[in-house]
Amino acid sequence: MIMAELIYSTKEVFTTYLKDRTFKIPEYQRGYKWSDKQIAQLVLDIHDFDATEDENLFYCLQNITLYPSTKNEKVLHIVDGQQRLTTTYLLFCYLGLHEYLSNKFFYAVRASSDRFIQEIQLNNLDFLVAIKTSDTFENFCDQQLNEDFDHQDIFYMYSAIKTFDNLFLTAEYNIQKEQFTEKLKHNVKFIVNEIHSNIKEQELFMNLNTGKVPLDGADLVRAIIITRVAKEEMVNYRNDVIKDIVRLNEKRTRIGWELDQLNQWWSEEKVKHYFSPFVKIETDPQETIQFDEEINPINILYKLWVETKVKPKEKLRLKLFENGNISSLELYRELIFLNRTLKDWFEDREIYHYLGILANNSRGFAFQKYYERWLEPEETRQNFLIELKKDIKLFIFGQEDKDKSGSIYWREHIKNYEGENKTNWYDLKELEKFLILIDVIEISQNPSIPFLSPLHFKKNNEDKEHIYPCTPKNIKELGKSDNDFDAINNFLKQSNLNDTALFPFSEKQWKTKSDFEKEDFLKELESKIHQLTPINSLGNLVLLHYSINRGFGNDYYIDKRASVVNNVQNGEYVRQHTLSVFVKGRSSTINLNNWTFADICENADSIEEKIRVFFDLKKIEDEEPTA
Numbered sequence: 001m002i003m004a005e006l007i008y009s010t011k012e013v014f015t016t017y018l019k020d021r022t023f024k025i026p027e028y029q030r031g032y033k034w035s036d037k038q039i040a041q042l043v044l045d046i047h048d049f050d051a052t053e054d055e056n057l058f059y060c061l062q063n064i065t066l067y068p069s070t071k072n073e074k075v076l077h078i079v080d081g082q083q084r085l086t087t088t089y090l091l092f093c094y095l096g097l098h099e100y101l102s103n104k105f106f107y108a109v110r111a112s113s114d115r116f117i118q119e120i121q122l123n124n125l126d127f128l129v130a131i132k133t134s135d136t137f138e139n140f141c142d143q144q145l146n147e148d149f150d151h152q153d154i155f156y157m158y159s160a161i162k163t164f165d166n167l168f169l170t171a172e173y174n175i176q177k178e179q180f181t182e183k184l185k186h187n188v189k190f191i192v193n194e195i196h197s198n199i200k201e202q203e204l205f206m207n208l209n210t211g212k213v214p215l216d217g218a219d220l221v222r223a224i225i226i227t228r229v230a231k232e233e234m235v236n237y238r239n240d241v242i243k244d245i246v247r248l249n250e251k252r253t254r255i256g257w258e259l260d261q262l263n264q265w266w267s268e269e270k271v272k273h274y275f276s277p278f279v280k281i282e283t284d285p286q287e288t289i290q291f292d293e294e295i296n297p298i299n300i301l302y303k304l305w306v307e308t309k310v311k312p313k314e315k316l317r318l319k320l321f322e323n324g325n326i327s328s329l330e331l332y333r334e335l336i337f338l339n340r341t342l343k344d345w346f347e348d349r350e351i352y353h354y355l356g357i358l359a360n361n362s363r364g365f366a367f368q369k370y371y372e373r374w375l376e377p378e379e380t381r382q383n384f385l386i387e388l389k390k391d392i393k394l395f396i397f398g399q400e401d402k403d404k405s406g407s408i409y410w411r412e413h414i415k416n417y418e419g420e421n422k423t424n425w426y427d428l429k430e431l432e433k434f435l436i437l438i439d440v441i442e443i444s445q446n447p448s449i450p451f452l453s454p455l456h457f458k459k460n461n462e463d464k465e466h467i468y469p470c471t472p473k474n475i476k477e478l479g480k481s482d483n484d485f486d487a488i489n490n491f492l493k494q495s496n497l498n499d500t501a502l503f504p505f506s507e508k509q510w511k512t513k514s515d516f517e518k519e520d521f522l523k524e525l526e527s528k529i530h531q532l533t534p535i536n537s538l539g540n541l542v543l544l545h546y547s548i549n550r551g552f553g554n555d556y557y558i559d560k561r562a563s564v565v566n567n568v569q570n571g572e573y574v575r576q577h578t579l580s581v582f583v584k585g586r587s588s589t590i591n592l593n594n595w596t597f598a599d600i601c602e603n604a605d606s607i608e609e610k611i612r613v614f615f616d617l618k619k620i621e622d623e624e625p626t627a
Contacts (some may be wrong), residue, residue: 007227008192009058010088011185014100017192018076023085024069024106026077031109031153032086039163041286042087045319047175051187060322061088062220062289063191075106079195088188090157093120094128094164095181112148116157131161191223217289218296221321222259225335226252228328255332259298262339266297274346274454277359278367279303284315291316305331305338307367341374348381352451353444354388360457361433362395393615396437407617410434414608415620417534417601426466426536432459435543438577438607441614453573462543467557467581468535468595484518485510488525494596502528533597539604542578557595 008017049059064081078085089105092098101121107114119127134140137158141150149158168175229251265271276293281303283291291299306320321331345351359365374384398405410430413423425431436457443449453460481487485507492499502525505513513521534540548567564582568574581603612619 006191006223007058007060007189009186009189010061010092011097011100013064013085013088013190013192014092014104018104021074021076022104022106023066024075024077024108025082025086026079027108029078029082029109031113031151031156032083033153033156034083034087034160035156036159036163039087039160040167043091043164043167043175044173046184046188047173047180049183049187049319049322051183058187058189058322060220060224060318061188061190062318063193063223066192066194068194076194081190085190086157087160089117090120090160091164091184094161095177095184097181097185098122109153110151112151113153113157115147116149116154120161128161131158132165191220216295216299217291217318218263218299218302220289220318221302222256224321225259225328225332226255229255229332258336262301262335263296263298265339265343266301270454271346272297272300274352274356275300275304275342277457278355278365279307280365280367281307281310281314281316284317287315287317289318301335301339301342304342304367304371305335308338308371312366338371341371349447349451350385350444351381351388353440354385354392356452356454356457357433357436357440358388358391358395361436362391389615392437392440396433396611407615408620411608411612411617411620414538414604414611417537417539417604420531422534422537424536425538425541426464431464431538431541432543434538434607435464435541435575435577438610439575441610442576442580445614449576452576456573456575459543461546463546465542465544466535467540467542467560468597468600494594497529497532497597502532534600534604537600537604538607539602540600542581543575544578545572545574548572548574 046059051058061084062081064085065079066076067079069075069077086107089101092101098121105117105121107117130140130143134143137155138150140158141147167173168177168180266275272293279293279300291303293299293303302321303316306316309320326334345355355370359367370388373379373387393407397407397410400406413425414434416423425434436459439452439456443452485505488503489499492502510518529535544564548563561582564574564579568579584599611617
């Protein structure tokens with residue numbers, strides 16, 4: 001049999017699809033348990049759904065999974081989706097659509113529960129009236145003298161009927177029963193998945209209900225697109241013409257293949273990790289379907305599309321993909337165009353890095369803003385880059401007219417590495433974003449360097465590390481030298497420090513001191529060096545993966561350098577700025593084995609210059625003083 005349908009209206013599910021077969025909720029299923037809140041949400045969602053302008057639009061009740069009985073081919077077991085289908089059945093009964101339900105639904109979980117359902121289905125008006133007019137479930141059960149209806153699943157079925165009645169009688173909602181009934185019959189649909197395989201029924205049930213085969217938002221969006229887009233493309237489609245059915249299935253196969261190609265690209269680790277931080281929208285807590293990016297990375301694309309459509313703080317719901325304001329064909333074309341745009345951004349060196357640092361770090365990042373800016377008719381790529389730089393500048397420096405903020409304020413702190421009031425960058429929370437900015441600047445402007453790893457637009461299992469050690473091994477070992485007096489003097493001279501002020505002893509005076517006095521002096525000397533030197537300057541700090549960093553201790557620069565280079569050669573990820581520092585890629589000094597205080601100052605000046613050039617800023621001395 002050639003199947004042209006994957007999605008069926010609620011009426012079709014009970015009639016043309018089911019034909020002479022019967023739905024059965026098998027014994028292993030849990031009882032019916034939809035709350036009043038879930039019932040109300042469904043009814044009001046259907047009421048709010050507008051299909052007047054396009055009869056092909058529908059509200060998707062998600063999927064039902066069916067498994068033909070091995071004992072009776074006329075019986076279809078409801079393996080998944082029984083709560084939704086039972087609710088639909090009860091709603092049909094309440095609305096008087098009994099002619100569609102005769103001998104179509106069997107509830108095997110409990111005999112008394114099945115009798116309750118059959119009583120409603122048989123158009124027993126007295127029975128429905130008894131439900132509607134009863135004050136409580138207990139009173140209703142007391143009235144049914146020959147029945148044992150006091151069970152939890154029957155309570156929820158009873159409550160569903162009561163909730164239907166309350167909603168339709170509430171003037172505030174203004175639900176017109178006749179219009180609602182027609183909409184329910186024709187524009188509310190199920191994705192029907194009838195399983196014909198060797199897998200055992202209960203194994204299938206366990207897989208579906210223990211997360212082994214979870215139904216995800218991407219699956220439902222895919223089903224909606226495949227079934228609806230193909231039909232919309234075929235304007236004159238007729239479901240009684242074999243050629244049309246064959247062409248329809250061919251189109252669905254093509255669309256399915258195209259979606260698979262998209263998902264394949266989104267499944268690439270770099271793509272998935274790069275775009276995931278772009279997504280800020282949260283799934284509505286009332287939504288029963290999750291859009292899990294780990295299960296189906298293409299959900300990132302779907303979420304970003306939704307972000308281009310909704311208001312700020314609006315939640316993600318499946319119904320947004322069924323919005324009556326857009327056809328499925330238009331939805332599909334927009335998704336294809338959006339995907340093409342994102343791929344373009346991903347492959348553009350500058351856009352990749354500029355959006356990457358913003359999406360991962362800026363609290364106010366809104367994908368919708370950047371996508372709409374990109375789509376503006378007069379927008380050029382170059383102007384788009386300029387606007388991105390402005391946003392990065394604001395993120396890095398803050399407002400120019402605020403206290404302790406602005407480009408001059410922070411650039412002065414970068415160059416403030418001398419004197420008693422020099423800036424201690426090690427303890428500043430802004431350290432991380434400045435170090436990442438340096439990576440972004442260096443890599444975005446140099447086509448020979450690989451793109452920054454998507455996971456490294458933020459600190460990723462990394463420590464902040466002093467290049468020149470915070471507690472130099474040199475100082476600690478001075479006292480152990482054979483000639484400690486010369487060792488101290490040479491160290492201070494090599495460090496461009498005033499050896500007379502810091503070490504005011506003759507060799508004879510030094511030798512008269514005890515080991516205890518010498519140890520105390522070296523501790524004091526270390527403290528003075530910290531006060532006088534740029535140990536905590538931005539020019540002396542990098543980010544290093546903790547597996548590399550924590551093995552350093554207070555090693556010499558030459559030891560740290562060897563370790564970093566060795567890790568790079570072994571395939572470990574080391575940041576571009578960190579690597580440049582340890583190979584002295586920007587230093588004018590010939591000595592590659594030592595990192596001096598002069599190197600720290602030169603590196604800090606280089607960082608400030610790179611930032612100034614990147615943002616096209618004036619030199620600090622040329623800037624006009626702020627008011």
